[in-house]
Amino acid sequence: MIQxxxxxxxxxxxxxxxxxxxxxxxxIGFVPTMGFLHEGHLSLVKAARxxxxxxxxxxxxxxxxxxxxxxxxxxxxxxERDSRMASEAGVDLLFTPTVEEMYPKPIxxxxxxxxxxxxxxxxxxxxxxxxxxxxVLKLFSIVQPDYAFFGQKDAQQVAVVTQMVKDLSVPVExxxxxxxxxADGLAMSSRNVYLSAEERSQALILSxxxxxxxxxxxxxxxxxxxxxxxxxxxxxxxxxxxxxxxILGYPDLEPIEKETSGQDxxxxxxxxxxxxxxxxxxxxxxx
Amino acid sequence: MIQxxxxxxxxxxxxxxxxxxxxxxxxIGFVPTMGFLHEGHLSLVKAARxxxxxxxxxxxxxxxxxxxxxxxxxxxxxxERDSRMASEAGVDLLFTPTVEEMYPKPIxxxxxxxxxxxxxxxxxxxxxxxxxxxxVLKLFSIVQPDYAFFGQKDAQQVAVVTQMVKDLSVPVExxxxxxxxxADGLAMSSRNVYLSAEERSQALILSxxxxxxxxxxxxxxxxxxxxxxxxxxxxxxxxxxxxxxxILGYPDLEPIEKETSGQDxxxxxxxxxxxxxxxxxxxxxxx
Numbered sequence: 001m002i003q004x005x006x007x008x009x010x011x012x013x014x015x016x017x018x019x020x021x022x023x024x025x026x027x028i029g030f031v032p033t034m035g036f037l038h039e040g041h042l043s044l045v046k047a048a049r050x051x052x053x054x055x056x057x058x059x060x061x062x063x064x065x066x067x068x069x070x071x072x073x074x075x076x077x078x079x080e081r082d083s084r085m086a087s088e089a090g091v092d093l094l095f096t097p098t099v100e101e102m103y104p105k106p107i108x109x110x111x112x113x114x115x116x117x118x119x120x121x122x123x124x125x126x127x128x129x130x131x132x133x134x135x136v137l138k139l140f141s142i143v144q145p146d147y148a149f150f151g152q153k154d155a156q157q158v159a160v161v162t163q164m165v166k167d168l169s170v171p172v173e174x175x176x177x178x179x180x181x182x183a184d185g186l187a188m189s190s191r192n193v194y195l196s197a198e199e200r201s202q203a204l205i206l207s208x209x210x211x212x213x214x215x216x217x218x219x220x221x222x223x224x225x226x227x228x229x230x231x232x233x234x235x236x237x238x239x240x241x242x243x244x245x246x247i248l249g250y251p252d253l254e255p256i257e258k259e260t261s262g263q264d265x266x267x268x269x270x271x272x273x274x275x276x277x278x279x280x281x282x283x284x285x286x287x
Numbered sequence: 288m289i290q291x292x293x294x295x296x297x298x299x300x301x302x303x304x305x306x307x308x309x310x311x312x313x314x315i316g317f318v319p320t321m322g323f324l325h326e327g328h329l330s331l332v333k334a335a336r337x338x339x340x341x342x343x344x345x346x347x348x349x350x351x352x353x354x355x356x357x358x359x360x361x362x363x364x365x366x367e368r369d370s371r372m373a374s375e376a377g378v379d380l381l382f383t384p385t386v387e388e389m390y391p392k393p394i395x396x397x398x399x400x401x402x403x404x405x406x407x408x409x410x411x412x413x414x415x416x417x418x419x420x421x422x423v424l425k426l427f428s429i430v431q432p433d434y435a436f437f438g439q440k441d442a443q444q445v446a447v448v449t450q451m452v453k454d455l456s457v458p459v460e461x462x463x464x465x466x467x468x469x470a471d472g473l474a475m476s477s478r479n480v481y482l483s484a485e486e487r488s489q490a491l492i493l494s495x496x497x498x499x500x501x502x503x504x505x506x507x508x509x510x511x512x513x514x515x516x517x518x519x520x521x522x523x524x525x526x527x528x529x530x531x532x533x534i535l536g537y538p539d540l541e542p543i544e545k546e547t548s549g550q551d552x553x554x555x556x557x558x559x560x561x562x563x564x565x566x567x568x569x570x571x572x573x574x
Contacts, residue, residue: 011456107454108400108401108402108450108454109399109400109401109420109450109451109455110398110399110400111396111397111455112397113395113396114395114396114397116395134455137455138454138455138456141455141456141457141458144458163396167394167395167425168396168398168421168424169425169428169429170428171302171428171431
């Protein structure tokens with residue numbers, strides 16, 4: 001199959017292409033990423049490809065969403081490989097701006113979402129979700145998509161972006177897509193490359209404990225007990241350094257006052273293995 | 288002239304009309320207002336009429352931009368009169384949402400702009416500009432204008448919106464329009480109706496002192512001296528309660544470290560007369 005993916009690095013060039021597509025009445029699907037693509041990203045492209053006429057992917061490692069002691073500098077990058085993978089997956093337009101293109105001067109505007117950003121990664125990574133919502137809104141302004149595709153691995157990010165879009169009446173439909181996993185269960189993440197063989201092996205406890213949680217939920221075990229058991233499973237791994245293990249309402253991410261049958265919940269994990277912080281989650285219903 | 292202005296109160300209805308106009312290739316001009324229209328607003332419509340195919344005005348008294356002790360409840364409203372005036376001025380689409388339509392649930396998303404919101408009204412009215420930038424971004428998402436017209440009386444608002452649009456790459460051009468004044472010099476404002484005859488008479492000192500300032504600037508008087516003289520002129524009015532009198536760089540609204548010939552500045556005033564807080568300003572260059 002011959003692909004004719006366009007790779008553009010300026011906002012202005014993207015606008016021109018988007019306007020042309022709009023004039024032709026094409027629907028636009030958007031997959032914002034930080035690159036170092038894996039099957040998770042490609043599943044988003046596939047979903048966009050099925051739903052939209054024009055598929056736009058952005059690759060931008062956004063400094064705003066990294067804390068001062070986080071891995072912005074060493075975040076894995078391989079734009080040539082990404083470009084090839086995006087093209088093969090059916091991306092029509094790949095937007096790869098530099099930091100200077102996105103933020104020619106220090107950006108003074110911040111988009112903040114309250115409540116859903118308070119727990120989980122919002123608590124562990126102050127300012128992270130401000131950086132996410134700000135860059136996503138800017139990318140939406142540039143790409144003007146009809147649909148935007150996000151992986152559920154970053155479930156809190158999905159909740160934040162969905163809330164922002166609703167609050168600000170942004171004319172885009174947020175489409176959450178299922179977590180994609182390695183054959184052994186590890187949730188796909190660009191950060192998995194950081195893991196040593198031993199860390200990677202022990203990190204399997206994340207997906208394993210979530211699978212257990214799903215079974216316990218189906219059996220009707222109380223949430224507090226499930227949480228405690230997961231905690232024990234993970235803590236038993238010597239390299240695991242737990243950041244959080246939480247069960248919250250979904251998608252509001254509010255504490256659960258009282259378990260109600262049919263209630264949607266998220267079991268959310270963030271655990272460090274060595275220097276690498278991994279997240280994973282399960283969205284399910286209380287039995 | 289027969290006008291066929293449409294008045295719509297739901298976001299969905301506006302979207303439908305905007306999409307139809309877009310498909311016809313029309314350019315869209317937008318005049319966001321809080322209603323109780325005066326000649327200042329109508330000058331914005333005129334500017335939009337000259338530049339755009341479709342002119343959209345919104346009338347929405349936005350609770351987010353009022354402080355707890357401000358005049359949200361008593362802010363003057365007269366939608367029937369406004370609708371007639373808008374139609375006569377050439378508005379094609381008048382958007383008059385309720386608070387419930389704009390904020391069906393408490394809005395969790397806030398758009399904040401740093402630096403330009405720090406001095407002047409930003410200092411006197413905490414949270415005011417967050418309310419402004421949030422509602423303006425939401426209105427831009429709904430109306431998707433090519434051009435948006437704002438009065439320079441709210442010069443800091445113009446600076447805030449311009450900064451936000453640039454930072455977030457919002458595809459709209461902000462068009463600032465000159466202050467419109469009553470025959471005696473008082474800057475047009477919906478809040479002028481609050482003034483008693485005596486207050487209104489003494490409030491003329493605002494435009495008079497700015498006119499003086501323009502002359503002193505042309506003569507090359509130092510900014511500090513101009514500021515002091517204006518302060519004396521205004522303080523001499525018994526009903527005047529000065530909130531601020533400031534001379535800052537424009538449009539960055541930064542303090543002026545050193546006066547440089549050709550530098551753009553703003554002389555900005557906020558003064559209470561009775562319960563009514565009035566603002567006025569002069570944008571000029573250092574000689």
